[in-house]
Structures are given as C-alpha cells and as structure tokens.
Amino acid sequence: MSEAGLMMGGHVPGITEESPFAIPSKKLVMWLFIMSDAVTFGALLFAYGYVKNASPDWPEPFRFFPSIVNVMLMTFILVSSSLTMLVATRAAKAGNKASGIRWTFITVAGGILFALLHIREWLGLIREGVRLFQNPWGSPMFGATFFAITGLHLTHVIGGVIVLTVVALGYKRGRYNSGDIEIWSLYWHFVDLVWMFVVPMVYLLNISR
Amino acid sequence: MSTTDKMSSTLKTDIIVYGCILALSGLQVVLAYQHAQGTQLMLRMLVVAMIQAGLGVMYFMHLRDEKRNLLLALIPATIFVLLMMNMIWSDSFRLLHMRPK
Numbered sequence: 001m002s003e004a005g006l007m008m009g010g011h012v013p014g015i016t017e018e019s020p021f022a023i024p025s026k027k028l029v030m031w032l033f034i035m036s037d038a039v040t041f042g043a044l045l046f047a048y049g050y051v052k053n054a055s056p057d058w059p060e061p062f063r064f065f066p067s068i069v070n071v072m073l074m075t076f077i078l079v080s081s082s083l084t085m086l087v088a089t090r091a092a093k094a095g096n097k098a099s100g101i102r103w104t105f106i107t108v109a110g111g112i113l114f115a116l117l118h119i120r121e122w123l124g125l126i127r128e129g130v131r132l133f134q135n136p137w138g139s140p141m142f143g144a145t146f147f148a149i150t151g152l153h154l155t156h157v158i159g160g161v162i163v164l165t166v167v168a169l170g171y172k173r174g175r176y177n178s179g180d181i182e183i184w185s186l187y188w189h190f191v192d193l194v195w196m197f198v199v200p201m202v203y204l205l206n207i208s209r
Numbered sequence: 210m211s212t213t214d215k216m217s218s219t220l221k222t223d224i225i226v227y228g229c230i231l232a233l234s235g236l237q238v239v240l241a242y243q244h245a246q247g248t249q250l251m252l253r254m255l256v257v258a259m260i261q262a263g264l265g266v267m268y269f270m271h272l273r274d275e276k277r278n279l280l281l282a283l284i285p286a287t288i289f290v291l292l293m294m295n296m297i298w299s300d301s302f303r304l305l306h307m308r309p310k
Contacts, residue, residue, distance in 0.1 A: 021279040031279065035287045046294045054304035068238065075234045082269055083227045090220065189269040196261040199234070200254035204241035 030183045034190045037156075041194050044152060045201050048145045059137035060206045066124065071203050074117050075195065078157075081110030082192040085164075089185045092171070092178035100181055104168040107188065111161040118154050122147075146202060153198055156191045164188065226268040233261050 021028060052058045062068055085107045092100030129136040130143045167184050170176040237257050245253065267273040272280055 020276075021282070022276050023279065028279075031283055035283050038287055039290050042291045042294060046297060050297050050301040053298065053301035056305065064242075068241075072234070072238060076231065079227060079230050079234070082265070083223060086223050086269060087220070186270050189265055192269070193262045193265040196230075196234070196265070197255075197258045200237050200241070200258055201251075204237055204254060205251060207241055 024179060024183075026179070027183050027186070030186050034186060037190065038194070041149075041152070041197070044149050045197060048149055048201065051139075051141045051145055055139035055141065057138035058206070059135060059139065059142045060208050061125070061128070061130075061135075061137055061142075062203050062206050063208045067121065068203065068207065070117060070121055071199055074114050074121075075199060077110050077114045077117070078192050078195050081107045081114070082189050084110060085185045085188045089178075089182045092181040095178075097171070100178065101168050101172050104164055104171075104181060108161050108164050108168070111157050111164070111188075115154060115157050115161070118150065118157070122150070149198060149202055153191070153194055156194070160184075160188050160191050223268065226264050230261050230264055233257050 019025075019028075023031075062071075084103050088100050088103030088107060091103060125146075130146070132143045132147060133140045135142050163184055167176050167180050171178070171181055237254055240250065240253050240257070243250075266284075272283075
C-alpha cells in the first residue's frame with residue numbers, strides 16, 4: 001500500500017490489526033465509558049455505605065407514602081423508558097426512521113417525567129429540613145451522601161435526555177444514523193441499571209419503621 | 210424465519226426481561242419491609258440488584274450478542290475494581306466501635 005493509502009487509514013497486515021471486538025470504535029468507547037462510570041457510581045455507593053456504617057445515628061426518613069411509592073413510580077418510568085429505547089433502536093436498525101425517532105422521543109419524555117418526580121422528592125426532603133450537612137433526624141452526613149448519589153444519577157438522566165434529543169433530531173436530519181441511536185441507547189440502559197442499585201442502597205435500607 | 214418474525218420474537222424477549230426487572234424491583238420493596246435488617250437485608254438487596262443488572266446488561270444492552278472477547282475485556286476488570294473497594298469496611302467498623310469517647 002502506498003504512503004497515501006496508509007495516511008487514509010488503509011489496512012496493512014502486520015502494521016494495523018482488525019478490531020478484536022468486531023464493533024465500531026464509537027460503540028467500544030461507549031462501553032469503556034459505561035464501565036468507568038459504573039466504577040464511579042460504585043465508589044460513591046461504597047463511600048455512602050462507609051459513612052452510614054460508621055454513624056450510629058443514621059436517619060431512616062423514608063415512609064412508604066410518599067417516598068417509597070414515589071420511588072416505585074420512578075423505577076417503573078425509568079425501566080419502561082428502557083423498553084421504549086429498545087423499540088426505538090430496533091425500529092432505527094430496521095430502517096423505520098419515523099418510528100425510531102418517535103420512540104426515542106417517548107423515551108425522552110419518560111426521562112423528563114423521571115427527573116420531575118426526582119426533583120419533587122428532593123423538594124419534599126428540603127422542606128422537611130434536609131440540607132447538605134444537617135437534617136432533623138441524625139447524622140449530618142445523610143444529606144451530603146443522599147444528594148451526591150441521587151444528584152449524580154439525576155445529572156446522568158438530564159444529560160441523557162439532552163443527548164437523546166440531539167441524536168434523534170440529528171438522525172431525522174441525516175446527520176446521525178441508526179448506529180448512533182443504538183450507541184446512546186446503551187447509555188440510557190446503563191442509567192436505568194444504576195438506579196437498580198441506588199433504590200435499595202439509598203432508599204429501601206433507610207425506610208421509616 | 211423472516212426478519213419481521215425474528216424481530217418480534219426478540220421484542221417478546223425484551224418484554225419478558227422488562228417484566229422480570231420490574232418484578233425484581235417489587236421484590237426489593239417486599240424484602241425491605243420484612244424482618245431482616247442490617248447486613249442480611251443489604252446482601253439480599255444487592256443479590257437482587259445484581260440479577261437485575263445482569264439481565265439489563267445481557268438483554269437490554271445486548272452484551273450477550275457481542276463477541277465473547279468484549280465481555281471478557283469489560284466485565285471481569287470492572288468486577289475486580291468493585292471487589293477491591295470492599296477493603297474499606299473494616300475501617301468503617303473501626304470508626305463505629307473505636308471512636309474517642
């Protein structure tokens with residue numbers, strides 16, 4: 001192969017090798033990001049467990065109504081939005097552009113609803129007197145850890161809503177393709193899966209009895 | 210089997226997995242209101258959450274459809290790092306039981 005061919009990224013045996021994973025680079029980068037983000041959330045949840053374990057007066061403020069019912073509703077919405085994202089990906093891959101865009105926007109609507117419910121939950125706790133370093137019930141670290149973990153997750157949801165909107169609009173205009181929808185669906189499913197750990201660790205282990 | 214048949218059957222699988230994940234979320238709430246507390250309850254919750262995560266990664270994120278190389282490159286290293294974080298627990302108990310009076 002000529003030098004020009006090499007410059008253009010041509011494959012030369014012995015110099016470059018085929019992808020060992022047989023997936024596009026963008027998808028591999030998303031997987032690597034997801035794994036590093038999983039470790040970030042893991043570290044936060046471990047730190048939360050550490051502080052809770054070391055505090056004899058850790059608050060247990062979450063009553064069945066409204067907190068746990070609200071969390072169950074949020075879980076239903078987020079998991080359902082993962083299903084709608086799967087439908088969107090499937091439609092986009094099948095070449096059904098209109099359906100892919102429509103289901104992506106339904107997913108976005110689910111994400112917005114989840115974020116609104118989450119903010120309502122936060123405001124309820126703030127009204128009860130929870131701040132970053134004080135609360136009416138016990139260990140002052142409760143607020144800091146609670147808002148850090150749920151806040152990071154909420155940031156991911158809001159980020160996902162923005163990105164999915166941009167990608168869906170770009171897909172409509174032909175700037176992005178079905179592969180991009182699929183890659184960002186991985187991110188959305190990951191945000192859903194993180195919630196599966198946040199709910200038991202942060203809410204269900206601190207229910208008011 | 211036509212492409213459409215294949216897709217609808219896969220969508221059926223997705224819906225079954227969706228139902229399983231929701232049912233497991235419900236199970237977590239039931240566990241939370243049972244008598245078990247502390248470490249026992251946390252371990253039960255974690256087992257359920259890990260099953261949910263496994264279902265999500267394999268079926269929703271389709272890792273089971275990718276080459277095994279990808280799974281082997283991603284999952285063991287992540288689990289190893291998360292397992293190594295468990296070394297903090299002894300120090301948290303030290304804080305609880307050996308704090309200055």
